[in-house]
Amino acid sequence: MQTHLTRRGLLLGIPFALSASALSAGLFSQTIPDDLDLALRRSTDASLYTVEIAPVDPSVRLGKMHAWTLGLTDKRGRPVESARIAISGGMPQHGHGLPTAPAVTQTLGEGRFLIEGMKFNMRGWWEIDLTIDGPSGTDAITFNFIL
Ligand SMILES: [Cu+2]
Structure with a gap:
Protein backbone atom coordinates (compact mmCIF):
# COMPACT_ATOMS: atom_id res chain seq x y z
CA MET A 1 0.00 0.00 0.00
CA GLN A 2 2.74 2.36 0.99
CA THR A 3 4.65 1.54 -2.21
CA HIS A 4 1.56 2.03 -4.32
CA LEU A 5 0.91 5.49 -2.87
CA THR A 6 4.51 6.53 -3.32
CA ARG A 7 4.56 5.41 -6.90
CA ARG A 8 1.31 7.22 -7.63
CA GLY A 9 2.74 10.35 -6.05
CA LEU A 10 5.81 10.09 -8.23
CA LEU A 11 3.73 9.62 -11.37
CA LEU A 12 1.63 12.66 -10.56
CA GLY A 13 4.76 14.65 -9.96
CA ILE A 14 6.29 13.92 -13.34
CA PRO A 15 4.16 16.21 -15.54
CA PHE A 16 4.78 19.06 -13.12
CA ALA A 17 8.55 18.45 -13.11
CA LEU A 18 8.60 18.27 -16.90
CA SER A 19 6.74 21.50 -17.40
CA ALA A 20 8.89 23.26 -14.81
CA SER A 21 12.11 22.21 -16.54
CA ALA A 22 10.67 23.06 -19.96
CA LEU A 23 9.94 26.55 -18.68
CA SER A 24 13.36 27.05 -17.14
CA ALA A 25 15.04 25.96 -20.38
CA GLY A 26 12.58 27.92 -22.50
CA LEU A 27 12.96 30.86 -24.80
CA PHE A 28 11.69 33.34 -22.26
CA SER A 29 13.72 32.16 -19.32
CA GLN A 30 15.04 35.09 -17.32
CA THR A 31 17.98 33.14 -15.94
CA ILE A 32 21.36 33.49 -17.59
CA PRO A 33 23.08 30.06 -17.56
CA ASP A 34 25.69 29.79 -14.78
CA ASP A 35 28.18 28.14 -17.11
CA LEU A 36 27.87 30.72 -19.89
CA ASP A 37 31.26 31.20 -21.55
CA LEU A 38 31.96 34.93 -21.49
CA ALA A 39 35.46 34.67 -22.96
CA LEU A 40 35.97 37.11 -25.82
CA ARG A 41 38.90 35.13 -27.23
CA ARG A 42 38.04 31.65 -28.41
CA SER A 43 38.48 29.09 -31.17
CA THR A 44 35.84 28.94 -33.88
CA ASP A 45 33.43 25.95 -33.88
CA ALA A 46 35.61 23.82 -36.19
CA SER A 47 38.86 25.24 -34.72
CA LEU A 48 39.94 26.77 -38.05
CA TYR A 49 40.58 30.17 -36.48
CA THR A 50 41.03 31.90 -33.17
CA VAL A 51 39.00 35.07 -32.81
CA GLU A 52 39.35 37.80 -30.25
CA ILE A 53 36.84 40.61 -30.05
CA ALA A 54 36.80 43.68 -27.82
CA PRO A 55 34.81 46.90 -27.70
CA VAL A 56 37.02 49.86 -28.66
CA ASP A 57 35.72 51.69 -25.61
CA PRO A 58 35.50 49.09 -22.82
CA SER A 59 32.52 50.85 -21.24
CA VAL A 60 29.79 49.75 -23.62
CA ARG A 61 26.71 51.84 -23.03
CA LEU A 62 23.09 50.87 -23.52
CA GLY A 63 21.60 52.23 -26.75
CA LYS A 64 24.85 53.81 -27.95
CA MET A 65 26.31 53.00 -31.35
CA HIS A 66 29.90 51.85 -30.96
CA ALA A 67 32.76 49.90 -32.53
CA TRP A 68 34.60 46.67 -31.77
CA THR A 69 37.93 45.33 -32.93
CA LEU A 70 38.36 41.74 -34.05
CA GLY A 71 41.64 39.85 -34.11
CA LEU A 72 41.84 36.80 -36.36
CA ALA A 101 23.50 45.61 -38.92
CA PRO A 102 27.14 45.82 -37.82
CA ALA A 103 29.85 45.24 -40.41
CA VAL A 104 33.60 45.16 -40.81
CA THR A 105 34.49 48.58 -42.19
CA GLN A 106 38.28 48.54 -42.04
CA THR A 107 41.20 46.17 -42.15
CA LEU A 108 43.63 47.35 -39.49
CA GLY A 109 46.51 45.04 -40.41
CA GLU A 110 48.16 42.16 -38.56
CA GLY A 111 44.90 40.21 -38.60
CA ARG A 112 42.86 42.96 -37.00
CA PHE A 113 39.57 44.34 -38.25
CA LEU A 114 37.24 47.15 -37.20
CA ILE A 115 33.55 46.40 -36.69
CA GLU A 116 31.27 49.41 -36.73
CA GLY A 117 27.56 49.78 -36.12
CA MET A 118 27.21 47.72 -32.95
CA LYS A 119 24.38 48.66 -30.62
CA PHE A 120 22.71 46.94 -27.68
CA ASN A 121 19.29 48.36 -26.99
CA MET A 122 18.50 46.23 -23.93
CA ARG A 123 20.34 45.03 -20.87
CA GLY A 124 20.98 41.32 -20.51
CA TRP A 125 22.56 38.43 -22.38
CA TRP A 126 23.55 39.08 -25.98
CA GLU A 127 25.02 36.65 -28.46
CA ILE A 128 27.41 37.90 -31.13
CA ASP A 129 27.51 35.45 -34.03
CA LEU A 130 30.40 35.62 -36.48
CA THR A 131 30.91 33.72 -39.69
CA ILE A 132 34.48 33.85 -40.92
CA ASP A 133 35.20 33.08 -44.55
CA GLY A 134 38.97 33.12 -44.89
CA PRO A 135 41.95 31.27 -46.37
CA SER A 136 41.46 28.22 -44.11
CA GLY A 137 37.76 27.90 -45.02
CA THR A 138 34.48 28.99 -43.48
CA ASP A 139 33.89 28.69 -39.77
CA ALA A 140 31.61 30.25 -37.18
CA ILE A 141 31.66 31.28 -33.56
CA THR A 142 29.18 32.68 -31.08
CA PHE A 143 30.40 34.98 -28.33
CA ASN A 144 28.35 35.81 -25.24
CA PHE A 145 28.22 39.31 -23.85
CA ILE A 146 26.30 40.57 -20.86
CA LEU A 147 25.42 44.24 -20.72
CU1 LIG B 1 15.89 41.74 -25.62
Whole structure:
Protein backbone atom coordinates (compact mmCIF):
# COMPACT_ATOMS: atom_id res chain seq x y z
CA MET A 1 0.00 0.00 0.00
CA GLN A 2 2.74 2.36 0.99
CA THR A 3 4.65 1.54 -2.21
CA HIS A 4 1.56 2.03 -4.32
CA LEU A 5 0.91 5.49 -2.87
CA THR A 6 4.51 6.53 -3.32
CA ARG A 7 4.56 5.41 -6.90
CA ARG A 8 1.31 7.22 -7.63
CA GLY A 9 2.74 10.35 -6.05
CA LEU A 10 5.81 10.09 -8.23
CA LEU A 11 3.73 9.62 -11.37
CA LEU A 12 1.63 12.66 -10.56
CA GLY A 13 4.76 14.65 -9.96
CA ILE A 14 6.29 13.92 -13.34
CA PRO A 15 4.16 16.21 -15.54
CA PHE A 16 4.78 19.06 -13.12
CA ALA A 17 8.55 18.45 -13.11
CA LEU A 18 8.60 18.27 -16.90
CA SER A 19 6.74 21.50 -17.40
CA ALA A 20 8.89 23.26 -14.81
CA SER A 21 12.11 22.21 -16.54
CA ALA A 22 10.67 23.06 -19.96
CA LEU A 23 9.94 26.55 -18.68
CA SER A 24 13.36 27.05 -17.14
CA ALA A 25 15.04 25.96 -20.38
CA GLY A 26 12.58 27.92 -22.50
CA LEU A 27 12.96 30.86 -24.80
CA PHE A 28 11.69 33.34 -22.26
CA SER A 29 13.72 32.16 -19.32
CA GLN A 30 15.04 35.09 -17.32
CA THR A 31 17.98 33.14 -15.94
CA ILE A 32 21.36 33.49 -17.59
CA PRO A 33 23.08 30.06 -17.56
CA ASP A 34 25.69 29.79 -14.78
CA ASP A 35 28.18 28.14 -17.11
CA LEU A 36 27.87 30.72 -19.89
CA ASP A 37 31.26 31.20 -21.55
CA LEU A 38 31.96 34.93 -21.49
CA ALA A 39 35.46 34.67 -22.96
CA LEU A 40 35.97 37.11 -25.82
CA ARG A 41 38.90 35.13 -27.23
CA ARG A 42 38.04 31.65 -28.41
CA SER A 43 38.48 29.09 -31.17
CA THR A 44 35.84 28.94 -33.88
CA ASP A 45 33.43 25.95 -33.88
CA ALA A 46 35.61 23.82 -36.19
CA SER A 47 38.86 25.24 -34.72
CA LEU A 48 39.94 26.77 -38.05
CA TYR A 49 40.58 30.17 -36.48
CA THR A 50 41.03 31.90 -33.17
CA VAL A 51 39.00 35.07 -32.81
CA GLU A 52 39.35 37.80 -30.25
CA ILE A 53 36.84 40.61 -30.05
CA ALA A 54 36.80 43.68 -27.82
CA PRO A 55 34.81 46.90 -27.70
CA VAL A 56 37.02 49.86 -28.66
CA ASP A 57 35.72 51.69 -25.61
CA PRO A 58 35.50 49.09 -22.82
CA SER A 59 32.52 50.85 -21.24
CA VAL A 60 29.79 49.75 -23.62
CA ARG A 61 26.71 51.84 -23.03
CA LEU A 62 23.09 50.87 -23.52
CA GLY A 63 21.60 52.23 -26.75
CA LYS A 64 24.85 53.81 -27.95
CA MET A 65 26.31 53.00 -31.35
CA HIS A 66 29.90 51.85 -30.96
CA ALA A 67 32.76 49.90 -32.53
CA TRP A 68 34.60 46.67 -31.77
CA THR A 69 37.93 45.33 -32.93
CA LEU A 70 38.36 41.74 -34.05
CA GLY A 71 41.64 39.85 -34.11
CA LEU A 72 41.84 36.80 -36.36
CA THR A 73 44.53 34.12 -36.43
CA ASP A 74 44.68 30.73 -38.11
CA LYS A 75 45.29 27.36 -36.46
CA ARG A 76 48.99 28.04 -36.24
CA GLY A 77 48.48 31.44 -34.67
CA ARG A 78 49.37 33.40 -37.80
CA PRO A 79 47.37 36.60 -38.36
CA VAL A 80 44.74 36.32 -41.10
CA GLU A 81 44.97 39.47 -43.18
CA SER A 82 41.99 38.92 -45.43
CA ALA A 83 38.62 37.37 -44.59
CA ARG A 84 34.96 37.97 -45.13
CA ILE A 85 33.33 38.37 -41.74
CA ALA A 86 29.56 38.35 -41.30
CA ILE A 87 28.13 39.60 -38.01
CA SER A 88 24.75 38.87 -36.52
CA GLY A 89 23.40 38.10 -33.08
CA GLY A 90 20.63 38.81 -30.66
CA MET A 91 19.21 38.01 -27.26
CA PRO A 92 18.56 34.28 -26.90
CA GLN A 93 16.18 34.82 -23.98
CA HIS A 94 14.02 37.26 -25.93
CA GLY A 95 14.08 35.73 -29.40
CA HIS A 96 15.17 38.90 -31.19
CA GLY A 97 18.22 39.87 -33.18
CA LEU A 98 20.57 42.83 -33.13
CA PRO A 99 18.88 46.22 -33.56
CA THR A 100 21.53 47.26 -36.10
CA ALA A 101 23.50 45.61 -38.92
CA PRO A 102 27.14 45.82 -37.82
CA ALA A 103 29.85 45.24 -40.41
CA VAL A 104 33.60 45.16 -40.81
CA THR A 105 34.49 48.58 -42.19
CA GLN A 106 38.28 48.54 -42.04
CA THR A 107 41.20 46.17 -42.15
CA LEU A 108 43.63 47.35 -39.49
CA GLY A 109 46.51 45.04 -40.41
CA GLU A 110 48.16 42.16 -38.56
CA GLY A 111 44.90 40.21 -38.60
CA ARG A 112 42.86 42.96 -37.00
CA PHE A 113 39.57 44.34 -38.25
CA LEU A 114 37.24 47.15 -37.20
CA ILE A 115 33.55 46.40 -36.69
CA GLU A 116 31.27 49.41 -36.73
CA GLY A 117 27.56 49.78 -36.12
CA MET A 118 27.21 47.72 -32.95
CA LYS A 119 24.38 48.66 -30.62
CA PHE A 120 22.71 46.94 -27.68
CA ASN A 121 19.29 48.36 -26.99
CA MET A 122 18.50 46.23 -23.93
CA ARG A 123 20.34 45.03 -20.87
CA GLY A 124 20.98 41.32 -20.51
CA TRP A 125 22.56 38.43 -22.38
CA TRP A 126 23.55 39.08 -25.98
CA GLU A 127 25.02 36.65 -28.46
CA ILE A 128 27.41 37.90 -31.13
CA ASP A 129 27.51 35.45 -34.03
CA LEU A 130 30.40 35.62 -36.48
CA THR A 131 30.91 33.72 -39.69
CA ILE A 132 34.48 33.85 -40.92
CA ASP A 133 35.20 33.08 -44.55
CA GLY A 134 38.97 33.12 -44.89
CA PRO A 135 41.95 31.27 -46.37
CA SER A 136 41.46 28.22 -44.11
CA GLY A 137 37.76 27.90 -45.02
CA THR A 138 34.48 28.99 -43.48
CA ASP A 139 33.89 28.69 -39.77
CA ALA A 140 31.61 30.25 -37.18
CA ILE A 141 31.66 31.28 -33.56
CA THR A 142 29.18 32.68 -31.08
CA PHE A 143 30.40 34.98 -28.33
CA ASN A 144 28.35 35.81 -25.24
CA PHE A 145 28.22 39.31 -23.85
CA ILE A 146 26.30 40.57 -20.86
CA LEU A 147 25.42 44.24 -20.72
CU1 LIG B 1 15.89 41.74 -25.62
